[in-house]
Amino acid sequence: LESALRQLQEAQAQLVQSEKMASLGQLVAGVAHEINNPLSYVSNNVAVLDRDVRQVAAIMAEYRRHLGTPLPAAIREAEERIDLNYTLENLDRLLSSTRQGLQRVREIVAGLRDFSRIDEADRKSINPNDAVRATLEMVRYHVRHKGINLVVELGELPAIWCFAGKLNQVLLNIIMNAIQAVDSGATITVSSRVNAEGTEVSIAIADTGPGIPDTIRGK
Numbered sequence: 438l439e440s441a442l443r444q445l446q447e448a449q450a451q452l453v454q455s456e457k458m459a460s461l462g463q464l465v466a467g468v469a470h471e472i473n474n475p476l477s478y479v480s481n482n483v484a485v486l487d488r489d490v491r492q493v494a495a496i497m498a499e500y501r502r503h504l505g506t507p508l509p510a511a512i513r514e515a516e517e518r519i520d521l522n523y524t525l526e527n528l529d530r531l532l533s534s535t536r537q538g539l540q541r542v543r544e545i546v547a548g549l550r551d552f553s554r555i556d557e558a559d560r561k562s563i564n565p566n567d568a569v570r571a572t573l574e575m576v577r578y579h580v581r582h583k584g585i586n587l588v589v590e591l592g593e594l595p596a597i598w599c600f601a602g603k604l605n606q607v608l609l610n611i612i613m614n615a616i617q618a619v620d621s622g623a624t625i626t627v628s629s630r631v632n633a634e635g636t637e638v639s640i641a642i643a644d645t646g647p648g649i650p651d652t653i654r655g656k
Contacts, residue, residue, distance in 0.1 A: 469549035476546065480539050487532050494525055548574030562596045565604070565638055566629055572608040573627065576616060584621035590628040594638055611642050619646035 507513070516522070548571050569591060580587045615625050625644045631637065 465549050469546050473546050476542055483535055483539060490528060494528055545574060560598050560600055562598055563601050564596050565594050565640060566591045568601060568604045568608060569627060569629060569640060572605055572612060575609060576612055579616050583616060585616060585619060586624040588624060588626040592630040594629055594631050595635060597638055615642060615644040615646065619644050
């Protein structure tokens with residue numbers, strides 16, 4: 438009876454966890470979708486702005502060249518008021534940093550979409566490195582905020598058949614445990630490799646923290 442009760446409790450816990458993961462997957466997928474909509478038109482607008490602003494700057498340079506020196510007082514005052522020289526010199530840098538920021542948001546959204554596979558019930562063929570990258574995208578803020586040195590050493594891996602969402606969840610749990618256990622300045626290393634025969638894939642997570650206390654290691 439005790440064994441049957443224990444098995445029933447374990448089955449119930451697995452069912453509850455499965456339902457929680459399905460709900461979380463739907464939530465994450467919805468958030469990614471909502472972010473992706475405005476991101477698309479902002480990205481398009483920036484691309485158009487990049488093109489048009491460069492053309493306007495080129496025309497303005499021609500105007501200044503043909504107007505001669507000195508420029509009319511009203512134009513000089515307007516240029517000084519908006520610091521035109523500085524603006525023209527830094528247009529490339531501003532537009533480049535904006536594009537980089539948008540690309541970073543795209544990567545975050547892609548990570549959310551990948552991670553939302555935790556509600557999938559069927560196995561599928563994936564590259565395990567993709568699961569690692571998606572998980573690291575989820576924890577990147579915590580790594581930076583705590584000042585942790587993250588080392589990623591991913592080997593060339595074949596695709597494997599697995600429950601992709603469950604793999605993501607396992608990786609997230611282990612890496613978050615490592616982040617919470619170490620102090621600022623510690624190193625967390627995530628690596629992957631395939632054996633010489635190409636039949637086994639392994640993912641290793643190590644940290645330079647204090648380790649698991651003996652009193653709870655059995656858990």
